[in-house]
Amino acid sequence: MTDKWQHRAAGVKFLDDHFELKKNGTNVRTEAIAALTTFLTMVYIIFVNPTILANARMDKGAVFVATCLAAATCSIVMGLYANYPIALAPGMGLNAFFAFTVVLTYKYTFQQALAAVFLSGVLFFILSVTGLREYIINTIPRNLKFAIGAGVGLFLGIIALENAGIVVDNPATLVSLGNIFDLKAPAPLLCLFGFILIVALHARKVHAATLIGILVVALLGIPFGLSKFTGVISMPPSLAPTFLQLDFSRVFELSFLVVVFSILMIDVFDNAGTLIAVTEKAGLLDKDGNLPRMKQALISDSFAAMFGSLIGTSTTTSYIESAAGVEAGGRTGLTAVFVGILFLLALFFSPLAEMIPGYASAAALLFVACVMASLLANLEWEDITEAAPAVIAAITMPLTYSIATGIGLGFITYALIKLIAGRAKEIPLPVAALAVIFAVKFALTPGG
Secondary structure: OHHHHHHHHHHHHHHHHHHOOOOOOOOHHHHHHHHHHHHHHHOOHHHHHHHHHHHHOOOHHHHHHHHHHHHHHHHHHHHHHHOOOOOEEEOOOHHHHHHHHHHOOOOOOHHHHHHHHHHHHHHHHHHHHHOHHHHHHHHOOHHHHHHHHHHHHHHHHHHHHHHOOOEEEEOOOEEEEOOOOOOOOOHHHHHHHHHHHHHHHHHOOOOOHHHHHHHHHHHHOHHHOOOOOOOOOOOOOOOOOOOOOOOOOOOOOHHHHHHHHHHHHHHHHHHHHHHHHHHHHOOOOOOOOOOOOHHHHHHHHHHHHHHHHHHOOOOEEEOOOHHHHHHOOOOOHHHHHHHHHHHHHHHHHHHHHHOOOHHHHHHHHHHHHHHHHHHHHHOOOOOHHHHHHHHHHHHHHHHHOOHHHHHHHHHHHHHHHHHHOOOHHHOOHHHHHHHHHHHHHHHHOOOO
């Protein structure tokens, strides 16, 4: 018995020394509770990500395993290397860009798209270790940064509405309202109910709100034959259909470079916002408002993008849902390590992932869309030369069904508006260069 307690004490001491638990005013129990809180807020991704990437003709079972492994491994790396309570998983928006823009619109195979994700991770790593990342973030106008985030949200929104049958095509008006009250085909109605349930539960501070909403509407669809219950626990499916399937055959095409750049832009800005927001909430910024161990955190995130692509998923990135764990007391990387362990356990729940229909995932997408669209409130509306290009970037993402197109039109209109308005000095050099690159790309490949 004495040896048992000695081993336990030694283990606690190791955790305290490595993660500096006492210094950060926390303990193992608090970190474990925080990890469970974070996990419950983001575990919906293991159900949603396979559904989205299935549109890219990827095996859902393999993507489920890749999602769990990417979230587990990369969260653990963040915890051990950077010592921050930030969990990672395949990013929302980035997975939609992967499936609907890169594969379905640009006609890439998912193997070629995985190669683009890998190279974006390599570039992110280079930017992180050389300090160029700060230069890019500081030179891109803040309004365009907000527009990219909001536009990705709107893109998720149109995907959700379409997948649920709430919005349908119309030859006269392009889109129109579907038959949402057809009880013989209740998917649209169930999606709306799931969305309402998720929002209401979030308003009531229920940490597992998104997960609950997805599971409830999936279960409600069983009597209508919209989903099929096949069990809860089983051995994980094979990873083979997506493992090391990268194809670099199109690496020298201009459209490939645009795809890599677009992924990089979204990941860099999303990651920066998440890191600052979560660490500020945890009180981990220094007296000057800077983030200690910033390089370690960025390297962890760039590793995540590369690792995720190798095992078969879209870009893996830091999750803003980590803030829920911080609210529960998480202050160190031990929280992220515990989250990673929970994602490893999630590997054995593949039957639940397989029963999640598109309309249930759409309810979650619609909620995420609302959260991301709120970034439009931060635009400098009083300066039309700043606001107008940002709005163009945001609204053209869903309307052209392409995040890359929205980013490109945002940069082009920003540069031209500033130039014609006699404010050319306000155009950052990277923006001018990217505007030219996107203009050439659109000229060479009309229609996106």
